[in-house]
Amino acid sequence: MSGLPTGWRPADGRVGISMFLLEPVLASDPEAATIWQPWTPPVRGCYDRYGGIELAPADITPETRFIGERLESLLQRGALVSSWPEDLGSASPRAGRTAVERILGHGAETVYNRVQLTIDGAPVAACIVLERVVDAIAGAPRAVQDADAWFARGGAGQRHFADLPASARPQLARHAAVLAYARARGGLTPIRSEDLGQPSAAEIRGMVRATWDREDGPLRRMIDRAAPRWTVPWRRAANEIAADDAHASAVAxxxxxxxxxxxxxxxxxxxxxxxxxxxxxxxxxxxxxxxxxxxxxxxxxxxxxxxx
CATH class of the missing domain: 2.30.30 (SH3 type barrels.)
Structure with missing residues (x-):
């Protein structure tokens, strides 16, 4: 959604993320692009560098346990189906992880290993948003959103998670602000094949620069605070281009x-x-x-x- 890479790490090397699964909502126009909406509530943790999420003890809240138990129940009932069930079994390398970590990380395999993952027969994809992006957008003026806006009306998320504990609503409202921001810019984007691998330092800087050039709001302000050594020369160059454009316009x-x-x-x-x-x-x-x-x-x- 933001274009910022998960390889853009703070000094301590831990990348805070929110991870959730998406479901497609059919558009009225059959030629329109697929519109992806949140299926599961967001889970906060750390990016594991392989498309999944790791939870520290502080991340395992009652809401997180509820989400994991519900996903496990849907898996056992056959509502959540994977074409690679072995990855979710007791012999899987993920076996020692919580249900949330196993199933959300498995959602990323829809890209990594071309896994077909469905909920109620509809395809599922994984999405990651950097926590510093959530903070930047949810903390911006006029960003307050109704928690109910997180789920698509009549979608699988609303059906299966409508009874989420009330204590999770502030977290949903924060992420609903991110969803509104994304909708105004083309919508949420699942993890894509071009996102795979670890980008080089130059590629990371290029992706951050592309977001900084494109955005003129909370994400640009966040990048300015996080990477001033990068953005000062970018701003100087942008100002010079703006001055040149103004000059050309005035002369013409x-x-x-x-x-x-x-x-x-x-x-x-x-x-x-x-x-x-x-x-x-x-x-x-x-x-x-x-x-x-x-x-x-x-x-x-x-x-x-x-x-x-």
């Missing part, structure tokens, strides 16, 4: 273009044509007899009002 839209002459008298806003530097706009009068002119190649200080 000028009603009158003056031929430059050292003896002529110019004011701020005048557009003039210089034989060497091309077309530029007067942006300041720094000293008597001097003008600062912004050309495509940069600003130049030039003479005006020179006596003939």
């Amino acid at each position: 839209g000028a009603a009158t273009i003056h031929s430059y002459s050292p003896s002529a008298d110019y004011v701020v806003g005048d557009v003039l044509e210089h034989p060497s530097f091309g077309r530029g706009r007067v942006e300041a009068l720094p000293d008597p007899g001097k003008i600062s002119v912004r050309f495509a190649a940069g600003a130049r200080t030039m003479v005006h009002r020179r006596p003939r």
Whole structure:
């Protein structure tokens, strides 16, 4: 959803995430892209670097245990079905983990090992959101959401988790704010095949930069706080591009273009044509007899009002 990589780690190396499973909601237009909505409530923990989630003792709350027990029950009843059930059995490498860790991590196998995972016959996919992204969006002004907005109306999530303990509602409301933010930008995205593997440091920086360039809100502010050494030069470059664009727009839209002459008298806003530097706009009068002119190649200080 954010475009930020899970390899973007804080100093202690622990990446806090929220992980949940998604279900598709059919759009009225059969040609439209699949709309993915949350099926399970969000579970908070640590990214395990392999597409799954690890829970520290503090992460195993009554709500987390409830979600795990409900998923285990759906698995036993045959409502939740996997084409690779061995990965969920007692001999599986995941066997020692909690039910939430095993089943949410198994949801990621829909991409890693092309597992077919279904709930009530509909496909299921896994989704991960960095916890710092949740904090940035849920803490932004006007981000308060109704917890009921987390589940799709009439979807499997609403059917199977409507009786989630009331103590889980603040967590749902926080994540409903993230869902609203995602919907305004194309929706939630399951883990994809192109997300597999561990990106290099340069690739991580590129993904963070792409998010910073695209967003002009809480995610950009969060990146600014988390990586100031990266974003200061990015902001400087963006400001230079904006200044160049403003200059080009002002020059292109000028009603009158003056031929430059050292003896002529110019004011701020005048557009003039210089034989060497091309077309530029007067942006300041720094000293008597001097003008600062912004050309495509940069600003130049030039003479005006020179006596003939």
